Amino acid sequence: METIDIAYVFHQEKHSSQRFEFQIDADTLTISNPPDSPLPEWAALEFHQCSHCPLRSDASPYCPVAACLVDVVSGLDNIVSHDEMDVEVIMPERNVSRHTTAQRGISSMLGLLFATSGCPHTAFLKPMARFHLPFASEQDTIFRATGMYLLAQYFRKKEGHSTDLELDGLTELYDNLHVLNAMMAKRIRSATTTDSSVNAVILLDMFTNLMPFVIEEKLEDIHHLFRSYLMGK
Known part of the structure; x- marks a missing residue:
């Protein structure tokens, strides 16, 4: 099985470095090295289960997203949100490093894990996970998310499916993701003593x-970038 190997390394003066290595199946884009069982109670599917979760505990005893976060949450529980640190991201194509706060470094890593966890509500993020961009800005994310969604519509059209060029479906996907994020915060809050992961x-x-409002307003901010596409026929 071919994998895409990505590592996040957190360097902080008063703590030893913490390194998290993730192997992502190159075909399915799901994490292939989850933590070993048994997992903690807060990772059980029915513990603060999302209201829109399509999974059943008899087939999936653990929440896919929570299962991927177990080692991360326990490994970083001694770090406070605003602790400053150097975060290094090692990827096949490039290495990225930034001096930032713990919460921003962890947030970037969680974005990768949510997308590759196997959760049905985060599966739409897999293309962005394949081309992971650590520490993405708001404009980066707007460009990548809308571009990904519109490219998906191209592939849907090629295969004879209905398409959505108004981005209505993207708004719905992010609405579902918002529900998941809220419940995940509750899970993590019950498992930690510090606030960095939450x-x-x-x-x-x-x-x-904010994604529904972003689609309506913020896309206009990058409209000028596409002038060369809008000239003539």
């Missing part, structure tokens, strides 16, 4: 919650 989810959700 606040990392909240940071992720800030954009998720």
Whole structure:
């Protein structure tokens, strides 16, 4: 099985470095090295289960997203949200490093894990996970998310499916993701003594919650970038 190997390394002066390595199946784009069982109670599917979750505990005893976060949450539980650190991301194509706060570094890592967890409500993010962009800005995410969704419509049309060029479906996907983020924050809050991982989810959700408004307003901010496409026929 071919994998895409990505590592996040957190360097902080008063703590030893923490390294998290993820192997992502190159075909299915799901994490292939989840934590070993038994998992903690907060990772059980029915523990703060999302109201729109299509999974059943008899077939999936653990929440896919929570299962992927177990080692991360326990490994970073001694770190406070605003602790400053150097975060290094090692990927096949490039290495990225940034001096930032714990919550921003963890948030970037959680974005990758949510997308590759196997959760039905995060599956739409897999193309962005394949081309993971650590520490993405709001404009980065707007461009990548809408571009990904519109490329998906191209492939849907090629295969004879209905298409959505108004981005209505993208709004619905992000609405569902907002529900998931809220419940995931509750799970993590019950499992930690510090706030870094919880606040990392909240940071992720800030954009998720604004996505419907972003589609309406913020896309106009990048309209000028496409002038060369809008000239003539």
